[in-house]
Amino acid sequence: MISSHPLPRLLLSAAFVGLTAAALAGCKTISTEDITGSTGGGGLLSNASLSRTADEAPSAVRDWQREAKVAGDRYAADPRDANAAIRYADALRHNGQRAQAVAVLQRAALYRPNDKAVLGAYGRALAADGELRQALDVLGKAHSPDRPDWRILSAQGAVLDQMGRFDEARHHYETALKIAPDEPSVLSNLGLSYALSKNLPKAEETLRRAAAHDGGDKRIRQNLALVIGLQGRFKEAEEVARAELPPEEAAANIAYLQQMLAQQGRKAAPKKLAQAASAE
Numbered sequence: 001m002i003s004s005h006p007l008p009r010l011l012l013s014a015a016f017v018g019l020t021a022a023a024l025a026g027c028k029t030i031s032t033e034d035i036t037g038s039t040g041g042g043g044l045l046s047n048a049s050l051s052r053t054a055d056e057a058p059s060a061v062r063d064w065q066r067e068a069k070v071a072g073d074r075y076a077a078d079p080r081d082a083n084a085a086i087r088y089a090d091a092l093r094h095n096g097q098r099a100q101a102v103a104v105l106q107r108a109a110l111y112r113p114n115d116k117a118v119l120g121a122y123g124r125a126l127a128a129d130g131e132l133r134q135a136l137d138v139l140g141k142a143h144s145p146d147r148p149d150w151r152i153l154s155a156q157g158a159v160l161d162q163m164g165r166f167d168e169a170r171h172h173y174e175t176a177l178k179i180a181p182d183e184p185s186v187l188s189n190l191g192l193s194y195a196l197s198k199n200l201p202k203a204e205e206t207l208r209r210a211a212a213h214d215g216g217d218k219r220i221r222q223n224l225a226l227v228i229g230l231q232g233r234f235k236e237a238e239e240v241a242r243a244e245l246p247p248e249e250a251a252a253n254i255a256y257l258q259q260m261l262a263q264q265g266r267k268a269a270p271k272k273l274a275q276a277a278s279a280e
Contacts, residue, residue: 067091075104080111086121098129109138116142120152127159135159150176154186157193166197184213188220195227203227218244225250229257 068091074084085108089101105122112118123139126132139156143149157172173190180186187210194203207224221244229237234254241250 064091064094068095079107082108082112082115082118086117089121089125093125093128098125101125102129102131116149120149120155123152123159124155127155127162132159132163136163148175148179150179150183150186153179154183154189158189161189161193161196166193169193182209182213184210184217184220187213188217188223191227192223195223195230200227200231204231222253225253226257229254230261232261234258 068088071084071088071091074081075088078084085104089104089108092098092101092104102122102125105118105125108118109115109122119138119142123135123142126135126138136156136159139152139159143152153172153176157169157176160166160169160172170190170193173186173193176186177183177190187206191203191206191210194200194206204224204227207220207227210220211224221240225237225241228240234257237257238250238254241253244250245253
């Protein structure tokens with residue numbers, strides 16, 4: 001029973017909860033914590049600080065708390081140090097201090113108004129804090145048409161998705177894929193964009209492409225399991241989820257999804273009947 005697995009104890013990704021709600025309710029937002037290479041934190045997946053590789057990024061809560069202390073001390077010693085500002089803001093965001101992360105990068109951008117790395121991090125932080133229009137403006141300055149950055153293009157697409165501008169978002173992802181063909185993080189964002197606009201078969205196809213790459217994050221496969229489950233193929237969805245989660249938690253995730261779908265179906269029934277009547 002789903003009640004035997006309290007939600008906070010499940011290893012549910014932000015994408016699983018956020019995208020499920022969006023797909024069921026027609027919400028035009030997705031969690032910026034889950035967008036790889038885009039708005040930072042998780043997109044749907046976490047983008048490591050520009051100062052280090054993804055393998056070097058902290059992975060646990062206590063690691064991010066330690067990182068905030070170390071990077072914060074370095075930032076306090078020299079607020080003009082762009083690398084310290086980016087690392088400190090990244091740690092703050094992972095610790096849930098999103099507004100403070102924005103403030104740190106806003107200050108860094110004042111010191112370095114033409115630094116593309118600072119502007120990219122600042123734009124992601126703004127998006128994670130819900131300041132979508134400002135994020136889009138800042139991200140637009142983080143690269144130039146003659147030297148486009150696929151990471152920034154993917155970030156711009158993520159913001160546009162959250163604004164409900166799905167066609168524009170997908171144009172950015174497709175442009176990013178011309179620069180970085182089959183990049184898993186961009187394919188993941190693209191797949192989730194299709195899911196948010198209710199094109200689940202296309203979302204599944206795209207997420208399968210993303211999951212097929214060795215560089216793909218485990219949350220890509222969790223998102224794939226979600227999209228499969230949203231199409232009613234629960235057994236297959238659970239099998240995909242088990243590749244990344246313990247069997248009990250994979251089963252609980254799918255049970256949670258089934259419960260949400262059942263609840264949504266009951267709520268939507270009167271509306272569907274009304275729509276059918278008016279169509280006739």
